Amino acid sequence: MxxxxxxxxxxxxxxxxxxxxxxxxxxxxxxxxxxxxxxxxxxxxxxxxxxxxxxxxxxxxxxxxxxxxxxxxxxGEFYGDNDQDAVMCDMFAGAVADFAETGLQAAFQPTAEVAIANLNDKFQKFGPKFEAHLAANGNGVCAGSRLSLADVVLAEALSGYLEWCPAILETTPHIKALNERVVDQPGIAxxxxxxxxxxxxxxxxxxxxxxxxxxxxxxxxxxxxxxxxxxx
Ligand SMILES: N[C@@H](CCC(=O)N[C@@H](CS)C(=O)NCC(=O)O)C(=O)O
Incomplete structure (x- = not known):
């Protein structure tokens, strides 16, 4: 249990x-x-x-x-295939933790407008970096050659962002595709x-x-x- x-x-x-x-x-x-x-x-x-x-x-x-x-x-073998993949997983998961913090704090803000403004600001900081990395990586995932914890925590953080800012992924197609891939995984779905x-x-x-x-x-x-x- x-x-x-x-x-x-x-x-x-x-x-x-x-x-x-x-x-x-x-x-x-x-x-x-x-x-x-x-x-x-x-x-x-x-x-x-x-x-x-x-x-x-x-x-x-x-x-x-x-x-x-x-x-x-x-x-579950979601940590890449070697030490280099694993450290990239850790690096991305660390950045996602910084990115996710604004989502965690959203409900604690005085108004929805403040929460949304904070989320948009944070997305502007990290979104283009995640997008550029995914585009350069070329295989649709944050680290290594298959889905990893970095992708899962990114999608989890995005699930909160999307509830406040539904259009936030419209200009970042690689993040959008990765997010859809994670939420479509049988256990997550x-x-x-x-x-x-x-x-x-x-x-x-x-x-x-x-x-x-x-x-x-x-x-x-x-x-x-x-x-x-x-x-x-
Ligand atoms: N870095 C920890 C943070 C844990 C944390 O701050 N937990 C809060 C609730 S969200 C808590 O238990 N606070 C009471 C305390 O720190 O004594 C984690 O990610 O698990």
Whole structure:
């Protein structure tokens, strides 16, 4: 039984879900919805850094989403064919992580206009670089000669961008083709249609995260400090 423990939403667990999906590994989303549940989870010792997501697989309790996706890439041979491919996978996955961060933060912005402007700015920075690399590579993938974790995390990040900016890939045909190829992979296509795929993050998700972590809500939201734990 493979379990992925996180908030009730995509967030930093989503790239791992896509890597599980492309590997066609069945998993359960374990939802942490209260600060008490998070406190209990921390007491189990399963969170080495007190952070989620937590991936329980093959007797391991894994923290750090970057470690999870690489482990799953090795299991499913989505890490290229040699060390050179692997380092290119890592390089692209690193750039995608920077690119994806703006998508992760989109629901936390004061308005949709701000979120969309941020996403467009970030796409202008990275999109042409990804496009030029794919064009030069000539085989449609980010690294090596076949699909890898770099392609999967790129498509995962793009899935968020496309929900806010549906036309964003219209001027980058190589990225568009790669994205379609990844989302058409049987395991990914099945996952995206399943009830395990959480919806586009919205206010409910932002509130859930603040409540579970006992953090302030974004400043534009009413009663922003309502979840902050008072210690005196
Ligand atoms: N680099 C880590 C980041 C993990 C992270 O920041 N998790 C947040 C929730 S998204 C958390 O658990 N925060 C509580 C804490 O840091 O104590 C990863 O990608 O897994």
């Amino acid at each position: 493979v379990e992925l423990t996180y908030f009730k939403g995509r967030g930093r667990a989503e790239s791992t879900r896509w890597m599980l999906a492309i590997n066609q590994i069945q998993f359960t989303n374990v939802q942490v919805t209260t600060p008490q549940e998070l406190a209990s989870l921390r007491l189990t010792g399963k969170l080495p850094f007190d952070q989620m997501p937590l991936l329980e697989i093959n007797g391991l309790c894994l923290s750090q989403s970057t470690a999870m996706i690489r482990y799953l890439a090795r299991l 099945k996952y995206l249609k399943s009830t395990q795929r959480y919806p586009k993050p919205a206010t409910e998700y932002v509130v859930d995260v603040a409540r579970v972590l006992q953090r302030a809500l974004p400043g534009h939201m009413a009663d922003a400090n309502q979840f902050i734990l008072t210690t005196n």
